[in-house]
Each structure stands twice: as structure tokens, then as C-alpha cells.
Amino acid sequence: MPAGGKPTVxxxxxxxxxxxxxxxxxxxxxxxxxxxxxxxxKISRMEDGITTAKPAEVLLLLDRYGVSxxxxxxxxxxxxxxxxxxxxxxxxxxxSEGYRNHISLEDDATAICxxxxxxxxxxxxxxxxxxxxxxxxxxxxxxxxxxxxxKVREGRQAKxxxxxxxxxxxxxxxVVINSLVPDDIYLGQLEHLLEVGKRQNxxxxxxxxxxxxxxxxxxxxxxxxFEDQPTVEAVAIDNLRGASILEGAEDLAAYTRAFEQLRxxxxxxxxxxxxxxxVLRSKKEATS
Numbered sequence: 001m002p003a004g005g006k007p008t009v010x011x012x013x014x015x016x017x018x019x020x021x022x023x024x025x026x027x028x029x030x031x032x033x034x035x036x037x038x039x040x041x042k043i044s045r046m047e048d049g050i051t052t053a054k055p056a057e058v059l060l061l062l063d064r065y066g067v068s069x070x071x072x073x074x075x076x077x078x079x080x081x082x083x084x085x086x087x088x089x090x091x092x093x094x095x096s097e098g099y100r101n102h103i104s105l106e107d108d109a110t111a112i113c114x115x116x117x118x119x120x121x122x123x124x125x126x127x128x129x130x131x132x133x134x135x136x137x138x139x140x141x142x143x144x145x146x147x148x149x150x151k152v153r154e155g156r157q158a159k160x161x162x163x164x165x166x167x168x169x170x171x172x173x174x175v176v177i178n179s180l181v182p183d184d185i186y187l188g189q190l191e192h193l194l195e196v197g198k199r200q201n202x203x204x205x206x207x208x209x210x211x212x213x214x215x216x217x218x219x220x221x222x223x224x225x226f227e228d229q230p231t232v233e234a235v236a237i238d239n240l241r242g243a244s245i246l247e248g249a250e251d252l253a254a255y256t257r258a259f260e261q262l263r264x265x266x267x268x269x270x271x272x273x274x275x276x277x278x279v280l281r282s283k284k285e286a287t288s
Contacts, residue, residue: 007049009104011083012247013226013233017076018061019047025065035064052083075227092152094145102222102236102243106156111166111225113232113259117215119180120189121169122153123160124196124204129189130154132181137240160202168203170262172215176206176279183287190280197273205266206275214265218258232256 022032029043036057045051053061055077062073089095089103106112114121119133130153134146141149159165179186197204207215223232235255236243246252267275
């Protein structure tokens with residue numbers, strides 16, 4: 001059972017997947033309950049993410065639902081076993097629940113798409129840039145807490161650095177051309193963007209100012225896929241307390257379309273790198 005009886009990101013994903021398989025197979029919750037000698041409320045709570053099932057129960061339900069694909073069966077058993085997994089980020093009590101949920105999604109994701117309008121995405125920030133923007137927040141953050149939050153950002157970046165997740169970011173041109181931080185930090189950040197953009201699992205694109213109102217279609221957000229097929233299953237929208245998580249089908253479809261439109265309007269990765277190099281060279285010349 002998830003900690004405190006509260007749904008976790010993983011338990012909700014598990015429940016939604018099990019519900020889809022049940023509905024597709026044509027069973028109601030009472031019928032599903034009979035398959036595992038349980039109650040309708042047990043199936044309801046499982047599908048709501050409040051509780052999970054034992055691996056044997058998951059496999060029995062999937063047998064009755066006609067789900068034979070081995071990868072899907074293994075994935076659902078893994079979700080059931082790890083719905084209350086204690087991730088490394090839970091060792092940082094400073095984090096809000098929304099931020100923890102965001103990190104949990106990143107940790108599980110096979111693909112992440114991100115749109116940012118003002119700041120360099122957290123997954124691409126250098127330690128010095130992360131420290132600077134954390135200290136610039138609306139609330140006072142003690143120096144020792146700032147250091148911990150920078151460590152969290154570095155921890156989030158590990159999976160991208162290891163190539164375990166495909167990452168596509170679209171950033172608005174002002175993120176590149178407006179420093180917002182001291183010049184030495186800014187130059188180091190631009191150099192880092194160029195290096196990270198060379199990785200095979202990373203795609204970095206810049207949406208030019210010429211794209212006009214495209215940049216204002218939505219607030220910054222991240223979308224997450226958890227399978228080999230690029231189907232968005234969760235979206236995180238940035239806010240002052242971390243992130244709000246969207247999981248409804250209509251919301252996911254809307255943000256999937258939004259990212260595709262932003263990516264189509266953005267410069268290609270090679271052209272984006274050339275723009276960043278041009279800005280970096282110009283800034284170096286101006287500060288030398």
C-alpha cells in the first residue's frame with residue numbers, strides 16, 4: 001500500500017493501466033474482483049492508486065483480461081512491487097510533494113519532453129546556474145538548503161547523463177540571449193548546453209523570436225513517456241511549489257499537441273547549436 005494510504009505517481013499509473021485493460025476486456029469491477037476472490041472495493045481502490053495488488057493477483061487479472069504481452073505484464077508487476085519505492089529524492093525533506101512527484105516521473109520515464117520560456121531547464125543546468133536561480137526565488141532559502149537543492153538537480157540529471165532516458169527540450173530564444181545570471185555563470189551554462197546537446201539521447205532546440213505567439217501558447221511544462229512507444233502518460237507544469245501533475249486523457253493530448261507544435265516551429269538541433277555558439281562568441285568578445 002502506498003505510504004499513508006495516499007496514491008503515489010507509480011500506484012496511479014499502475015491503477016490506470018489495470019483499469020484500461022479491464023475495460024477493454026469488457027469486465028466490470030465486481031467481475032474483476034471475483035477473479036482474485038476479492039471485493040469490488042479492492043479493485044476500485046487499486047484502480048484509484050490507493051492500494052496495489054500482489055504480483056500473483058496482477059498476473060491472474062491480466063490472464064483473465066487477455067493481456068499476454070510479456071513486456072506489459074512484467075511492467076505492471078514491477079509497478080505493483082515498486083509503487084511505494086523510496087527514491088533517492090525522499091532523503092531531501094526540503095522538497096515539496098509536487099517536486100517529489102515530478103522527480104519520480106523523471107526517474108521512471110523512458111522519454112521526457114520539456115518546454116521552457118525563461119530559465120534553462122533544470123535537467124540542463126550547471127551547478128552554479130542552479131545555485132543562482134534557486135537563491136533568486138521568492139522565498140528566502142538558507143545556504144545549506146540551497147546546496148541540498150543543487151544536489152537534487154544534479155541527481156535528476158544523472159539518468160540523462162547515463163543515457164537511460166531520451167530527452168527533448170525546446171527553449172525560447174530569450175533563455176539563450178538574456179543572461180539573467182552573472183556573466184561567468186552564463187558563459188559556463190551556454191558551453192554546457194552545447195556539450196549536452198551532443199549526446200545521442202538529447203535533442204535541444206531553440207524556438208526563435210520570429211515564431212511569435214507560439215511562445216505564449218502555454219506555461220513551461222514537461223511530459224513523460226514510460227514505454228517504448230512515445231505515448232505521453234503524465235505532464236508536470238511548473239509552479240512556485242514545484243509542479244502540478246496532469247494525468248487526464250484530454251490534458252495529455254493537449255500538451256502532446258502543444259509540444260509537437262513548439263518543436264516544429266523551433267530551429268533544428270544543429271541550427272540551435274549554431275545560435276548558441278554565436279551568442280556565446282558574442283558575449284565572450286563583449287566581456288574580454
